Amino acid sequence: MKRLRRVHPLYYAAAVLLLVAVALLAVTASPSGTARSASVYDQTPGGAAALRKFFDAMSVDTVVLQGDTFAVDPRAVGVLMILAPSEAFTGPDAEQVRRFVDAGGTVVLATESGLFDGALLDAFNVRISGTLGPGTYLPRGVAVSDPPARSIAIDRGVTFTLAAGSMPVVADAGRVIAGIAPLGRGALVVVGSAGPFLSGQLGDADNGRFALALASSAVAGGRTVAFDEYHHGLHPTTDALVLMTNTWPGRALLFIGLALFGYLVLSGRRLGPAIPLDPRPARSSLDYIRGFASLVRRSGHGEIARQRFRHELRTALARELGLDPATPFDHVVAATAPARAAEAKRLDGALERPLRDDALLRTVRDIGRLVARDRDIGRSS
Numbered sequence: 001m002k003r004l005r006r007v008h009p010l011y012y013a014a015a016v017l018l019l020v021a022v023a024l025l026a027v028t029a030s031p032s033g034t035a036r037s038a039s040v041y042d043q044t045p046g047g048a049a050a051l052r053k054f055f056d057a058m059s060v061d062t063v064v065l066q067g068d069t070f071a072v073d074p075r076a077v078g079v080l081m082i083l084a085p086s087e088a089f090t091g092p093d094a095e096q097v098r099r100f101v102d103a104g105g106t107v108v109l110a111t112e113s114g115l116f117d118g119a120l121l122d123a124f125n126v127r128i129s130g131t132l133g134p135g136t137y138l139p140r141g142v143a144v145s146d147p148p149a150r151s152i153a154i155d156r157g158v159t160f161t162l163a164a165g166s167m168p169v170v171a172d173a174g175r176v177i178a179g180i181a182p183l184g185r186g187a188l189v190v191v192g193s194a195g196p197f198l199s200g201q202l203g204d205a206d207n208g209r210f211a212l213a214l215a216s217s218a219v220a221g222g223r224t225v226a227f228d229e230y231h232h233g234l235h236p237t238t239d240a241l242v243l244m245t246n247t248w249p250g251r252a253l254l255f256i257g258l259a260l261f262g263y264l265v266l267s268g269r270r271l272g273p274a275i276p277l278d279p280r281p282a283r284s285s286l287d288y289i290r291g292f293a294s295l296v297r298r299s300g301h302g303e304i305a306r307q308r309f310r311h312e313l314r315t316a317l318a319r320e321l322g323l324d325p326a327t328p329f330d331h332v333v334a335a336t337a338p339a340r341a342a343e344a345k346r347l348d349g350a351l352e353r354p355l356r357d358d359a360l361l362r363t364v365r366d367i368g369r370l371v372a373r374d375r376d377i378g379r380s381s
Contacts, residue, residue: 013262017255038083038110038194040064040227041234045200048083051211052227054202060215061224066234070096074103074186077226078218082109084194085231088116093231094123102184108214110194112157116231124181124188125163132157132192136205137177139170143189144213153204157193189214302360306351309364313347316371343370 036046040062043049055062065072065080070093072080080100089097097120101107111117114128121127134155152170159175162168169189170178181188191197196207215225296304315325318332329348333341347370350363 013266017259036084036112036194036198037086037232038198039229039232041229043199045198047199048197048227050199050202051197054208055212055215055225058212060212060219063224063226064229064234065226066229070228070230072096072100072105072226074100074105076223077105078221078223079106079108079215079225080228081197081215081225082107082117082120082228082231083197084110084112085116085228087231087233089119089231091119094119097188098123098183101186101188104185106186106189106214106217108189108191110191110197112192112194114158121190124183124190126166126179126181126188126190127161128158128192129161130159130175132159132175132177135172137170137172139178139206139210141167141169141180143169143180144210146213146216147209149206149210149213151205152196152207152210153201154193154195155201157191157195159192160190297357302354305360306355309360309367310348310351313344313351313367313371316367317344320371340370 035044037044038046038048040048040052052062063077077100080097082097097107109117109120111121111128114121132154136151136153138151139149154177157177159177160179162176162179162181166179166181168176168179170176170191177193178189178191181190195201196204196210202208202211218225293305296302314329314332317336318325318327321332321335323332323335333344336344343366347363347367350359355363
C-alpha cells in the first residue's frame with residue numbers, strides 16, 4: 001500500500017487564513033458586490049449621502065459627529081444615526097450613548113453583524129438571534145407613523161431578541177427585524193439591516209419614509225439629526241495599532257507579517273544567529289581516557305583493559321622478534337632472552353587476574369619499559 005505523503009502544516013495555516021478572508025469578505029460585501037460603508041460622505045449606492053440630502057430637502061437639520069472624541073450633546077441633537085459602524089464601540093462610547101438616550105435622545109442603530117457594535121447592544125440588553133434574507137417587511141407602531149411607512153425592503157440583515165419592556169417595530173413570523181429599547185426619557189431603535197438607509201435602496205418600498213419617521217422626534221423637538229462618522233474612522237489617531245487594523249494598507253501589512261511569522265515558526269527557521277551546538281571547550285585526549293576509565297571502573301568489567309594490555313604486550317614482543325603477531329605467546333617467550341622471557345611471563349600472568357588500580361598502573365609501566373628495552377636492543381644489534 002502506498003504511504004500517504006505528510007502535508008506540511010503551513011498549508012493548513014494558509015487554508016485557514018483563506019477561509020477567514022472569505023468569511024470577512026462575505027460579511028463586509030453586499031451581494032451585488034458594492035461596498036456598504038453607510039457613510040454620509042460616500043456617494044456610491046452603498047453610502048448614505050442620499051439619506052442626508054433627503055433629510056436636508058425635508059427641512060431636517062443634520063450634523064456629523066467626527067473629530068478627536070466621540071461625544072453627543074442631547075440639548076442640540078435629537079436623533080443620533082449610527083449606520084453600520086466599521087470601528088468597534090468601546091465601553092466609554094457605549095456609556096456616552098446611554099447617557100444621551102437617558103437624557104431624552106433617540107439613537108437609531110442599523111447593524112448587520114454585531115461585530116463592531118456589540119458593546120452598544122449589550123448596554124441596552126439587545127441580542128442578535130439570527131440572520132435575515134432579502135424581502136419586504138411590514139412596520140407597525142407609532143414610531144413609524146409620521147410619515148407612515150407601510151413596508152420596507154431589505155436585502156440582508158439580522159434579527160434580534162429584545163429584553164422585557166422593549167417593543168418590536170418590524171417583525172415577521174415571530175422574528176424581530178427592528179425594535180425599540182426605551183431607557184430613561186429616550187430610546188434605542190435597532191434595525192437589523194443598513195439597507196433601508198443606503199443610497200441605492202432608499203427609494204425601494206417605503207424605505208425613505210421609514211428613515212424619516214425614525215428621525216421625526218428631532219424635528220418635533222427643534223433639534224438636529226446627527227450622523228455618527230466617528231465610528232467610520234473619521235477621527236485623527238496616532239495609534240499604530242488603529243492604523244494597522246482599520247486601514248486596508250495596514251491590514252495588508254499585518255496579514256503579511258502574520259503570514260511571514262507563521263512561515264518562520266512552522267518551517268523551523270531561526271530568528272537570529274545560530275547557537276553553537278556545544279559551547280564548551282574541546283576535550284583533550286586525557287579527558288577521553290579518564291572518561292573511558294571511569295566507565296570501565298563503574299561497569300565492573302576491568303578485564304577489558306587487562307585484555308587490551310595483554311594484547312599489546314604479546315604483539316610488541318612478537319614484532320620485536322620479527323614474528324607474526326598471531327604467534328602463540330609460548331613460542332614468542334621461547335625465542336626471547338631468559339631474563340626478558342621471565343619478565344614477560346610475570347607481566348602476562350599478572351594481567352590474567354583482577355588488579356587494583358595502582359597495581360594495574362605499575363604493570364602497564366613495566367610493560368612499557370620491557371617493550372622499550374627490547375626495541376633498544378633491537379636497534380643496537
